[in-house]
Amino acid sequence: MFLALAAVFLVALPTASSLSAAGGGIEVVATEEEVNFPGNVDLSVTAEGDAEIVEVRIFYRTVGSRVWAYAYPEFVPSNRITASLNLTGEVSSYLPPGAEVEYYYEITDSQGNVLRTEPTVVEYEDTRFDWEEVKIGPLTLLYYDQSASRVRSVVRSLESDLARLQQLLQLDPAGEIKGLIYSRRSHTLDAFPQQSRTTTEQQTFQGFAFPKRGLFLGLGMDRGLIVHESAHLLLDQAMGDSALPTPAWLDEGFASYMDPSV
Numbered sequence: 019m020f021l022a023l024a025a026v027f028l029v030a031l032p033t034a035s036s037l038s039a040a041g042g043g044i045e046v047v048a049t050e051e052e053v054n055f056p057g058n059v060d061l062s063v064t065a066e067g068d069a070e071i072v073e074v075r076i077f078y079r080t081v082g083s084r085v086w087a088y089a090y091p092e093f094v095p096s097n098r099i100t101a102s103l104n105l106t107g108e109v110s111s112y113l114p115p116g117a118e119v120e121y122y123y124e125i126t127d128s129q130g131n132v133l134r135t136e137p138t139v140v141e142y143e144d145t146r147f148d149w150e151e152v153k154i155g156p157l158t159l160l161y162y163d164q165s166a167s168r169v170r171s172v173v174r175s176l177e178s179d180l181a182r183l184q185q186l187l188q189l190d191p192a193g194e195i196k197g198l199i200y201s202r203r204s205h206t207l208d209a210f211p212q213q214s215r216t217t218t219e220q221q222t223f224q225g226f227a228f229p230k231r232g233l234f235l236g237l238g239m240d241r242g243l244i245v246h247e248s249a250h251l252l253l254d255q256a257m258g259d260s261a262l263p264t265p266a267w268l269d270e271g272f273a274s275y276m277d278p279s280v
Contacts, residue, residue, distance in 0.1 A: 155192070198233075
């Protein structure tokens with residue numbers, strides 16, 4: 019299988035329109051995305067051209083990252099091809115459910131013509147559950163198997179909690195953030211980052227924040243948990259992209275300070 023990760027880079031690339039114009043007779047007929055959690059983000063592109071299509075590359079990055087990587091989907095060279103790739107097999111690091119991946123294709127024929135597709139975004143959704151969502155300020159909260167009364171109660175408290183957090187950090191307005199709430203610990207085993215066996219057995223962690231992705235995962239519809247993890251994300255926004263990494267003691271200390279349950 020010719021499916022290995024080819025490179026990781028940070029470069030200035032030509033615009034999509036300039037490469038598309040140079041695509042000669044290459045045309046994209048169809049693209050498909052299929053997400054099956056855990057472990058599968060299957061992408062495919064069907065293209066045809068006047069000359070034989072000899073190379074397809076897919077460029078991708080998680081939303082929030084400036085670093086692009088690329089890989090070579092499988093296909094048989096021809097005037098009409100379908101190239102396929104499981105994107106999660108290419109991502110070398112942990113990819114949390116709810117993460118969004120931006121990608122595009124670069125298709126080359128035997129005459130040297132190159133077509134680049136417009137970038138698009140696919141979400142690595144946890145397809146095991148029927149998610150519901152509620153919007154609280156900058157936070158889109160996704161959940162399942164929660165009573166309506168419980169959700170209403172937590173949301174009422176979160177409205178003032180998040181407003182206070184934004185005011186303290188002088189975020190006006192704050193950027194969009196997202197949280198996924200799991201209802202049972204057994205459901206988190208394929209969703210949370212892998213921990214040591216001892217840590218997992220002791221059930222140490224209730225939530226994980228991914229500031230550069232504007233995303234957190236949590237266990238239970240708990241006000242304190244949601245505020246705590248949101249604080250990590252919003253503090254990162256307030257620090258800005260050009261800031262040095264926030265020291266762990268400060269990041270965790272601030273989140274704990276904002277947690278109303280502490």
